Amino acid sequence: MEKTFVIQSCKIKIRNNPLVFHPSPHGTRALGENIEISKGEKVLDVGTGSGILAILAAKKGGIVFAVDILDDAIKCAKHNALLNLVNIRFIKSDLFAKVPNKNFDVIVANVPQELLSPKIIRNTKKEIVIGMHGFGDGSAILIRTLRQAKKFMTSKTRLFVVVYTMSGWRKSLKVILKNYDARLLDLFSGEVKNFVYNDLGWYKKRSELGLYAKGGKYWADLFVFELKLKSRVR
Numbered sequence: 001m002e003k004t005f006v007i008q009s010c011k012i013k014i015r016n017n018p019l020v021f022h023p024s025p026h027g028t029r030a031l032g033e034n035i036e037i038s039k040g041e042k043v044l045d046v047g048t049g050s051g052i053l054a055i056l057a058a059k060k061g062g063i064v065f066a067v068d069i070l071d072d073a074i075k076c077a078k079h080n081a082l083l084n085l086v087n088i089r090f091i092k093s094d095l096f097a098k099v100p101n102k103n104f105d106v107i108v109a110n111v112p113q114e115l116l117s118p119k120i121i122r123n124t125k126k127e128i129v130i131g132m133h134g135f136g137d138g139s140a141i142l143i144r145t146l147r148q149a150k151k152f153m154t155s156k157t158r159l160f161v162v163v164y165t166m167s168g169w170r171k172s173l174k175v176i177l178k179n180y181d182a183r184l185l186d187l188f189s190g191e192v193k194n195f196v197y198n199d200l201g202w203y204k205k206r207s208e209l210g211l212y213a214k215g216g217k218y219w220a221d222l223f224v225f226e227l228k229l230k231s232r233v234r
Contacts, residue, residue: 002083005052007032010059013083014050017076019127021049026222027110028052030188031162034224037062041105044152046095046145049131051077051088053108058086062106067093072127095141096148103154111141113164113172115209117199124195137208138167146175150229159227160185165210165220166192173223180227188222 002015005023016022023029032053037043039061045054046067054066054077066088068074074090081088091098095111112131115138121129134141142161149159159180163172176182192211196203196218203211203218210220 005029007052007056008035008060010056012052012055012059014052014080015076015083016050017072019072019125019131020070020076021073021112021128021131023050023052024193025190026164026188026193027162030186030222030224031108031110031160032056034185034226035060035106035108035160036158036226037106042102043106043108044099044104046107046109046149047111048077048090049073049110051080051090053110054088055081055084055086057106057108058088059084064088065091065099065104067091067095067099069094070127070130073131095145096152099152102152104152104157107149107152107157107159109142109145109149109159109161111145111161113138113142113162113167114193115167115203115206116195117202119199119202120195134167136168137171138164139169139172142167142172143175146172146179146227150179153229155229155231157228161225161227163223163225165222166196168208169210169223170208176225176227179230181230183226184223185226186224188224189219190222191217192220
């Protein structure tokens with residue numbers, strides 16, 4: 001099924017694979033609307049999924065590299081790049097492991113941050129779990145990303161990330177504040193994804209989550225940050 005998204009006035013056609021995380025307002029749009037890319041800048045999209053943010057970067061004039069750990073995601077993203085007539089270099093990689101050793105002007109990292117309950121993991125296909133689950137308390141992959149990204153940054157590189165409160169978000173914020181100069185770009189609030197309701201009792205017991213009731217539904221928040229390496233002089 002093909003769907004057209006409009007982000008920063010750019011029309012992006014996405015044909016999704018059932019095994020690849022589909023673009024959602026929680027991350028793709030909240031993050032996509034705040035990414036700043038100038039023509040000719042070198043861009044790395046980490047955890048590209050359907051490729052939507054890499055395609056946005058290419059449409060904005062970036063020279064784009066995109067990585068994902070899943071074969072299905074790489075295949076899906078390549079197809080979507082062709083569908084949108086943009087040139088992107090795709091690399092199968094566990095985060096930065098196989099990224100060419102170069103510095104980027106912009107890094108975009110919309111990596112998995114969902115905390116999946118044991119029940120949901122048991123009843124979900126492995127590929128979908130890998131594409132959604134943040135592992136540990138839901139923050140583990142983001143924290144790995146934050147620690148590895150520094151090797152691919154200069155003092156001018158902008159790293160765009162989201163921190164989702166359906167994970168151990170306080171831990172993520174501490175890592176950000178310790179390692180980066182942070183600028184909060186947006187705070188997005190929205191209803192949690194449908195799978196949460198399949199094990200709601202388990203989620204309500206997790207004190208590390210920012211889950212709250214609103215209008216008979218359950219919601220969580222998403223912080224959008226622009227990060228730069230910490231200045232040496234304070």
